[in-house]
Amino acid sequence: MSDPKTSVRRTPWPESVSRPVATPLQPSVVYASHSPDALDAQYERRTEGYTYAREGHPNAAVLAQKIDALEGAEGGLVTASGMASVTAVMLGLCRAGDHVVAGDQLYGRSLRMLAEDLPRLGVETTLADPTDPDAIAAAMRPETRMVLLEVVSNPTLRVCDIDAVAAIAARHGALLVIDNTFTTPRAFKPFAHGADIVIHSVTKMLAGHSDATLGYVAARDPELRGPIRDFAVTAGLTASPFDCWLAERGLHSFELRYDRAESNAATLADHIATLPGVTGVLYPQRPDHPDHATARRLLGSRGGHMVTFGIEGGRVAANALVEAAENIPFAPTLGDIGTTLSHPATSSHRALTPEARAALGIGEGTFRVSVGVEPAELLCAEFATAIAASQG
Known part of the structure; x- marks a missing residue:
């Protein structure tokens, strides 16, 4: 008869009446459930728990909660990169026939997505000067789904009049999406100025040490969070537990x-x-x-x-x-x-x-x-x- 204590078996985590001061790193890809009924309860959100790391893991949850607190948000999602967050928003919320207005001074890869990838999928785009609210207003159409802007543009550091653009987007029933990477919540909180969705490249100032590649996205409306998260999970835009652990440590300073x-x-x-x-x-x-x-x-x-x-x-x-x-x-x-x-x-x-x-x-x-x-x-x-x- 085989020994149940063979090294192949997982060793239970040691119990302790004290807790670690530093956040533990949890690299597990998969989590074991007690029964099929228990797994059903998790997927149906009747109980909280983890199943498969592509769908979420503790280190991503801890990091998201910390950035949520900085941004005044709830239910934020950590992704594999800043562009993964942009992608999750664009492809999670836009359909063929929709239209997107964006600043003409965005990060280069965001511009590429707007100029090449979205039109290929049937989403039309218009670029406009983010410092000129009249230019943004002129670009709006009945089918405009969202407006994507950076508060301070890359690399020319032009400043968008977010308050004016938020009013324009609201009049047209369009979502205002703000990439807050440059400004960070230390300098500007987009939700307080009418933003519907906030994006970060956590790789940059939030993590702060050039050793973790991550993104973050949060939506004001809970109804928007599901489609964004579902696309991110389906497309595998998954954040590494180790990178989340590094970024959370970076946030302390x-x-x-x-x-x-x-x-x-x-x-x-x-x-x-x-x-x-x-x-x-x-x-x-x-x-x-x-x-x-x-x-x-x-x-x-x-x-x-x-x-x-x-x-x-x-x-x-x-x-x-x-x-x-x-x-x-x-x-x-x-x-x-x-x-x-x-x-x-x-x-x-x-x-x-x-x-x-x-x-x-x-x-x-x-x-x-x-x-x-x-x-x-x-x-x-x-x-x-x-x-x-x-x-x-």
Whole structure:
């Protein structure tokens, strides 16, 4: 007779009268139920529990609850990436014949989905200037299902008048979907300004360490949560338990990281603006920002941790700047605890034609800086050296 204590059998988790301070990591793909009746009760939501990790797991639930608390939301869903959340919203809620209005300065992959993937599936799209409510209003149709915008656009840092757009969307019975990745709930809470759905790339500032790829989506109306979740589960847009565990740990320092990075960004923006060879600096709290008044009204004193600037000299100068900024990672990301440098023409917006990029204000000399928590004086010195080298 075989020994039931063979190593193949699972060992029960040790019981304890105390509890762990750190959130446990639960990588299990599947969960065992007591009986078919018990499994029925779980699927019919008469009892709470986990069945298969693609449908949910404890680490995703813990992370979602923490972001819900930050956003003033309920029932948020963590997905495998920011684009997974965008996809779950678009394909979970739109049908062939629907129409989507979106800002023309969204993240590059969001723009690609709007320009290529949704039309292929029978969903028409229109891009409009997110800083011009009249342009958004003119783009609306009777069949418009939703409006997708970023509060602060990538990478030009233009500020959308969310209050005005929310009123337009409400008049047309369209859903307002806000990608809050750049601003984060530390600077802006979309649900308080009329948003119906909020999206995040948790990969960025929320997780904050460039070691977890995740997204998040929350809907104000409980009736919208089901279709979004069902599509995410069906399509396998599943968040990794380990990445959720890392991101939840990162959230413990989120407010401290955000405030330090934001302070550094304001200092760095003002410093870069004084350097020879710089053609312009974009930072929402600078008086010369084209949407400064809107930023002050919506964000108060918040300016965020992103700075965009341009230099003379095109691609040759851009290469020289990156090579001279040897201690600042040149990487297509944002929100890391350390400062990173991005060149939109070769990363986030490389799929656009040069003419399309130019129309958005993106040239070969355009750089986007995701400012980190290093000493501000160190960042100012490093960028001064790198920009000088680009003009040398």
